[in-house]
Amino acid sequence: MSAQPAGQPRPRSGRDLSGVLERRCRRLMRVYPAAYRREREDEIIGTLLDATPGGRSWPRLRDARALITGGLAARSASNARLSTLTNLRLSVLLGLAIYLSFYVGGYVSYGRGAFAWNRWPTLLPALLIVLVLLLAWLARRIAVLTAAAAAAVVIVVASASAPLVFRTVLVLLLPLVVFTALAMSAQRPPRAWLWLPGCAVAAFLLAGLATAVHWYTAGLYMQDIVFVLLGVVCIAWLVVDARPAIGLASFFLLLGLTSLADDLIVMPGPDTVAVLSAMWPLLAIVLALAVPAAWRLRRQARHRQPTQ
Amino acid sequence: MREPTYFVLAALLAGPLHGYAIIKRAEEMSEGRVRLATGTLYTALDRLTDEGLVRLVSEETVGGRVRRYYGLTDDGSAALRAEALRMAEAARLVTGEEPGQVASRLRRKPRTA
Numbered sequence: 001m002s003a004q005p006a007g008q009p010r011p012r013s014g015r016d017l018s019g020v021l022e023r024r025c026r027r028l029m030r031v032y033p034a035a036y037r038r039e040r041e042d043e044i045i046g047t048l049l050d051a052t053p054g055g056r057s058w059p060r061l062r063d064a065r066a067l068i069t070g071g072l073a074a075r076s077a078s079n080a081r082l083s084t085l086t087n088l089r090l091s092v093l094l095g096l097a098i099y100l101s102f103y104v105g106g107y108v109s110y111g112r113g114a115f116a117w118n119r120w121p122t123l124l125p126a127l128l129i130v131l132v133l134l135l136a137w138l139a140r141r142i143a144v145l146t147a148a149a150a151a152a153v154v155i156v157v158a159s160a161s162a163p164l165v166f167r168t169v170l171v172l173l174l175p176l177v178v179f180t181a182l183a184m185s186a187q188r189p190p191r192a193w194l195w196l197p198g199c200a201v202a203a204f205l206l207a208g209l210a211t212a213v214h215w216y217t218a219g220l221y222m223q224d225i226v227f228v229l230l231g232v233v234c235i236a237w238l239v240v241d242a243r244p245a246i247g248l249a250s251f252f253l254l255l256g257l258t259s260l261a262d263d264l265i266v267m268p269g270p271d272t273v274a275v276l277s278a279m280w281p282l283l284a285i286v287l288a289l290a291v292p293a294a295w296r297l298r299r300q301a302r303h304r305q306p307t308q
Numbered sequence: 309m310r311e312p313t314y315f316v317l318a319a320l321l322a323g324p325l326h327g328y329a330i331i332k333r334a335e336e337m338s339e340g341r342v343r344l345a346t347g348t349l350y351t352a353l354d355r356l357t358d359e360g361l362v363r364l365v366s367e368e369t370v371g372g373r374v375r376r377y378y379g380l381t382d383d384g385s386a387a388l389r390a391e392a393l394r395m396a397e398a399a400r401l402v403t404g405e406e407p408g409q410v411a412s413r414l415r416r417k418p419r420t421a
Contacts (some may be wrong), residue, residue, distance in 0.1 A: 040350065042373045042374050043327065043373065043374045043375065043376055044327070044346060044347075044350055045373065046327075046328075046370070046371075046373040046374070046375060047326070047327035047328045047331070047346050047349070047350075048346040050327075050328040051328055051331055051346055060345075062345045063345045063346055063347065065345070065347075066345030066346065066347030066348040066351075067345075067346070068347070069347065069348075069351070070347030070348065070350060070351040071347070073351050073354075074351070074354070077354065
């Protein structure tokens, strides 16, 4: 290995190695947010290449480690630029997106054992909800509003013949309206979050399809596994951003509240205490996600620059 | 103030430097104790810029890449001097040197490199 010191011009024979090193360093730089990379990547790469002894095709371990922690710190700082209120709005938007995904799977299965692909009234609301979710991330506000209005009309029409229209309004239409209202704000959720509701849609679709073909247990297991993984990822994500964990907590909270509304208002049972005590595990999950996330969000807000 | 931050600021006492020069200068000044990784340096520079202790002075293009020069602000110089005084006072407890001797030596303008 060459003993050429750092910072010296590299010999011609070392240019290929230098190119390989630069490519690898640029790959590592992907840990940084895209906006940061646009502004600083060339400068940091230049310094990194100067500081790396000649003859190396890999960055030093301590440089790689510092780039990863630096990238995470830059991501954390960029998340801290928004106000706490905006961050909370984006978190709840994410939670509602995951919650609405729940109904996409629900519409596909349309009750256990009833395969629904041949029933357009049950499939169309699902497609429109997916469209609203995608547009909230990617399109103009008018497109979101139009798609949400269409989804609301189709949901009402599709459930008009059902015995519990009130339930549909409470557990689906109301969250859709709140989601659309939150999506109207100027601050868009990061596109990197799209995979979270995407995973939820996939999990519920799998569970929905599995239950539709009578694989109830397998479907529920798949759903549970996806949500355990989502929980783990959101907690790990707390290192740089509290919002996905708050989003997932608000989803579970909403799920609990709608279950409560079902059991206490829509179809009240005889044992209210049993209904309430069944909510404890869900409440524990919500707290396990929300408490560390609230602590992290507070730290994000504390580091926010007053001018931004 | 942590030691790497102290030596990043100290490296800029003599005038603005670019990233790699800051790494080398900090290593020299600390007699090899502070060997900053590139990612660590830029995280520190971002934080110090946000805190108003360091500012971007100029930039040039070298070999097709942007090279930026960073310099101390007045607040940065004051913070560095205050930290040096604090450490000198702490050292006096052990060395027994008169407080005035240490303080007056540190309050003098720094030598340019």
